[in-house]
Amino acid sequence: MLQRIVPLLVFAACAADDPATGVSAAALTCFHTSTQVLCASGAPTTLADGRTRVEDFYPSACFDGDADADGTPDFLDLDFLGSAAASAPPPIDAARCPICNRGPGTQNDFRLQIFDTAAELDRGKVYAQAGAQLTIPTPQGVLEVVTTAATQFDDGMPAPGAEIRVEGTIVNHQVEATRLKVLCPAPAALPPKNVPPGATPPQPDPSTPIL
Numbered sequence: 001m002l003q004r005i006v007p008l009l010v011f012a013a014c015a016a017d018d019p020a021t022g023v024s025a026a027a028l029t030c031f032h033t034s035t036q037v038l039c040a041s042g043a044p045t046t047l048a049d050g051r052t053r054v055e056d057f058y059p060s061a062c063f064d065g066d067a068d069a070d071g072t073p074d075f076l077d078l079d080f081l082g083s084a085a086a087s088a089p090p091p092i093d094a095a096r097c098p099i100c101n102r103g104p105g106t107q108n109d110f111r112l113q114i115f116d117t118a119a120e121l122d123r124g125k126v127y128a129q130a131g132a133q134l135t136i137p138t139p140q141g142v143l144e145v146v147t148t149a150a151t152q153f154d155d156g157m158p159a160p161g162a163e164i165r166v167e168g169t170i171v172n173h174q175v176e177a178t179r180l181k182v183l184c185p186a187p188a189a190l191p192p193k194n195v196p197p198g199a200t201p202p203q204p205d206p207s208t209p210i211l
């Protein structure tokens with residue numbers, strides 16, 4: 001019996017974080033600004049600002065994995081859902097990018113229903129924001145959502161990194177939101193000066209508009 005237990009203990013010790021520091025291996029370090037989410041590759045210690053700097057700004061700055069090594073962090077990656085890596089619990093790291101568990105489905109679970117010109121996005125993640133326009137990645141491309149003076153906002157305002165629910169009408173290849181609910185708010189926006197020069201926005205694949 002002991003022989004069966006020992007290998008498990010060894011595995012657990014390898015997979016767990018260093019209890020002395022709470023640090024786990026991170027493929028990417030991500031930064032939330034008022035217009036987009038940007039990520040830098042590599043271990044946190046290779047960043048000019050260092051891990052302590054990231055922890056100071058958490059969750060606006062956070063560490064994350066990249067299970068399929070496509071440059072998009074797990075917390076934003078639609079491909080990550082359903083993968084073998086997704087079924088394993090993520091490493092425990094105090095500065096790991098937050099996971100959104102509110103609303104229908106699970107994080108990264110993109111859900112869009114279209115009936116004629118009516119659109120209902122049950123769950124989507126805001127990648128980028130330009131004024132009233134929000135860019136949401138989907139498995140087939142990107143969805144553009146635009147808010148207006150008539151949009152009813154529930155539970156806060158959307159921003160890059162937020163998980164949202166939208167009801168609206170398709171107008172000019174965009175979903176004009178009549179109602180927008182924030183399932184999980186975005187972290188506070190970092191000033192651009194706090195983002196390392198090497199950080200770049202994850203590129204949705206494909207990146208073509210779906211409407």
Ligand SMILES: [Ca+2]
Nearest residue numbers: 066070072077
């Ligand atoms: Ca990825």
